[in-house]
Amino acid sequence: xxxxxxxxxxxxxxxxxxxxxxxxxxxxxxxxxxxxxxxxxxxxxxxxxxxxxxxxxxxxxxxxxxxxxxxxxxxxxxxxxxxxxxxxxxxxxxxxxxxxxxxxxxxxxxxxxxxxxxxxxxxxxxxxxxxxxxxxxxxxxxxxxxxxxxxxxxxxxxxxxxxxxxxxxxxxxxxxxxxxxxxxxxxxxxxxxxxxxxxxxxxxxxxxxxxxxxxxxxxxxxxxxxxxxxxxxxxxxxxxxxxxxxxxxxxxxxxxxxxxxxxxxxxxxxxxxxxxxxxxxxxxxxxxxxxxxxxxxxxxxxxxxxxxxxxxxxxxxxxxxx
Numbered sequence: 001x002x003x004x005x006x007x008x009x010x011x012x013x014x015x016x017x018x019x020x021x022x023x024x025x026x027x028x029x030x031x032x033x034x035x036x037x038x039x040x041x042x043x044x045x046x047x048x049x050x051x052x053x054x055x056x057x058x059x060x061x062x063x064x065x066x067x068x069x070x071x072x073x074x075x076x077x078x079x080x081x082x083x084x085x086x087x088x089x090x091x092x093x094x095x096x097x098x099x100x101x102x103x104x105x106x107x108x109x110x111x112x113x114x115x116x117x118x119x120x121x122x123x124x125x126x127x128x129x130x131x132x133x134x135x136x137x138x139x140x141x142x143x144x145x146x147x148x149x150x151x152x153x154x155x156x157x158x159x160x161x162x163x164x165x166x167x168x169x170x171x172x173x174x175x176x177x178x179x180x181x182x183x184x185x186x187x188x189x190x191x192x193x194x195x196x197x198x199x200x201x202x203x204x205x206x207x208x209x210x211x212x213x214x215x216x217x218x219x220x221x222x223x224x225x226x227x228x229x230x231x232x233x234x235x236x237x238x239x240x241x242x243x244x245x246x247x248x249x250x251x252x253x254x255x256x257x258x259x260x261x262x263x264x265x266x267x268x269x270x271x272x273x274x275x276x277x278x279x280x281x282x283x284x285x286x287x288x289x290x291x292x293x294x295x296x297x298x299x300x301x302x303x304x305x306x307x308x309x310x311x312x313x314x315x316x317x318x319x320x321x322x
Contacts, residue, residue, distance in 0.1 A: 007063070125175060211315055286302050
């Protein structure tokens, strides 16, 4: 039962069988073989042991808790755990889920009544064809749309988590348009692919070159700025995840976003991420020779090591003037 810490939030990772088999996941059939049916299951942890950890986290001052782990809603004990967290007066009780179980409105209402007051839900494409190819699960997009429509009936924070891959980068503008038109009040981010050790051999298959994705991100940011102001909370949350890219790439995507938003939030991001990234072998970042000539060298973390191993450093050019 891994437990992670994110500022004042405790992240409780509990194994359970997932409803999807995403191509980039360390538990994916792509990695472990197409005939694999179940790669994870409920851990043998006694529910009282789990509750003891939750109670300890609250006594240590944590005010927020996130339940996650493949598909956390498949755990038979999840309702009991949510009720327990609510009774301990956690201010934020978030569930990270594929969303597929939440197409059932009665079940969603049960989860919310138990204590969940926030959700993180992944979305990888604007159509069933694109999304389901990434989840390796036919029907996942239809289920997700039903779930998001159900979630829209509650006044609760919902975050849509995207990731850009070779399989969907050209769809990013359409994905942004779908979010804006159908779920305008939900937070949205498109994150960087960070491979686990088991999936490193598929890196070229999954991660595109930055030069290929820049024009699609340009259009995505253009759409986002037309709907949300640069300094709105929804735009800042969206922009924050561009910081997983080197500054020279962000600057090519949108100079206005880079100067109005990225530079203002980069120092806080640098403090919160640098030590955490350095502690994970496969998520570390490294400067290249050209970084030394960039005026933002002290703020930028550089590209990811595995990206450099795959594609080299020729795409990265220093920014000469502020």
